[in-house]
Amino acid sequence: MKKIYHLKTCDTCKRILKQINLDGFEIQEIKSSPVDKEQLQEMYAFTNSYEALFNKRARLYKEQGLKDKNISEAEYKELILSEYTFLKRPVAIVDDEIFVGNSKKTVEELIAKNA
Structure with a gap:
């Protein structure tokens, strides 16, 4: 399986996608097609951590005061499912x-893996 989750308005994602041979990849734009529970669970199976999938640079992370809170794995999961900007990107x-x-x-x- 080859899949990439990205944000089309993110310049960094655009730059990275240009560097990759996208043949055979399923590409999902997370703003128009947000990650669902099954997809997030699939990512979690690789990382064993929702925190590793969480974008701590998201504006909402600071705006909601989340950086000052002790967040559980379950809360990271719910935050990612509730708002696309909380998924660290891209995820390949x-x-x-x-x-x-x-x-x-x-x-x-x-x-290197995709060469």
Whole structure:
């Protein structure tokens, strides 16, 4: 399986998608087609952490005062399902591996895996 979850208005996502050979990928734009419980559970199966999938750079994270709270795994899950901006992006699943976020190392690993 090859799948990428991204945000089409995100310049970083656009840049990363240009670097990847997208042949064979299912691409899901998370604003127009938000992640559902099954998809999030599938991502969780790779990471064993909703926090690892959570975008702590999201504006709402600061606006809602979440950075000052102790958030449980269940709360991370519900926050991601309630608002697309809380999913760290892009998220790419390639065969038996997941690549979460846009760090240089993560993007390099994704490109190497998909070469």
